[in-house]
Amino acid sequence: MPEQLWLPGLEAPPVPTDGLFFAVFPDTNTAAGIAKLAQRLCGEARARGRPLAASRLHVTLRHLGNFAGGLPQAHVDAAMQAAATIRMAPFTVEFDTVASFASKPRPGPLVLTGSDGVVGLHALHDSLQNALRDCGIESHATSPAVAYTPHVTLAYGLPWVAASPVEPVCWNVRGFALIHSLLGRTRHIVLARWPLEGAEP
Numbered sequence: 376m377p378e379q380l381w382l383p384g385l386e387a388p389p390v391p392t393d394g395l396f397f398a399v400f401p402d403t404n405t406a407a408g409i410a411k412l413a414q415r416l417c418g419e420a421r422a423r424g425r426p427l428a429a430s431r432l433h434v435t436l437r438h439l440g441n442f443a444g445g446l447p448q449a450h451v452d453a454a455m456q457a458a459a460t461i462r463m464a465p466f467t468v469e470f471d472t473v474a475s476f477a478s479k480p481r482p483g484p485l486v487l488t489g490s491d492g493v494v495g496l497h498a499l500h501d502s503l504q505n506a507l508r509d510c511g512i513e514s515h516a517t518s519p520a521v522a523y524t525p526h527v528t529l530a531y532g533l534p535w536v537a538a539s540p541v542e543p544v545c546w547n548v549r550g551f552a553l554i555h556s557l558l559g560r561t562r563h564i565v566l567a568r569w570p571l572e573g574a575e576p
């Protein structure tokens with residue numbers, strides 16, 4: 376029997392199972408502090424949303440797409456090739472605001488954001504964007520019209536709240552990683568890491 380091809384309009388497209396993205400992670404002590412902040416905020420909101428575990432806290436640098444049935448190896452290889460070309464000194468980040476990424480009044484993600492303290496993340500994002508383009512990966516996953524907003528997701532499913540200041544959360548960014556996300560299974564697999572110039576491998 377010939378293999379049936381999926382035709383638009385006849386049946387649902389394959390469900391994405393795997394995601395790919397670049398990320399920066401806080402050090403262990405900073406992640407533990409962020410996790411405590413997330414727990415406190417979730418308690419104050421009295422919402423059903425649960426804070427993310429300290430091990431899952433990160434800043435997404437560049438999302439590379441979601442895929443069904445595994446990651447395309449050519450895509451992974453191109454991403455690694457692009458990452459290997461990045462030359463940038465380590466830098467410090469500072470997040471000082473809690474904000475909703477929810478559409479009022481719907482519940483949504485609660486995140487940490489920053490202003491002047493996240494300029495290094497913008498620079499690293501832009502360097503990766505250019506390197507990816509040179510390696511043949513265009514920004515199909517993110518619209519150019521959507522500005523990059525560095526953030527750390529604290530919890531999902533929280534009620535909308537107005538942005539408010541918090542005690543600054545700081546750490547030194549000494550590298551970045553390529554992450555394989557197992558969608559719906561709350562698991563991230565580090566495929567590779569790259570130290571920033573001047574940082575110990």
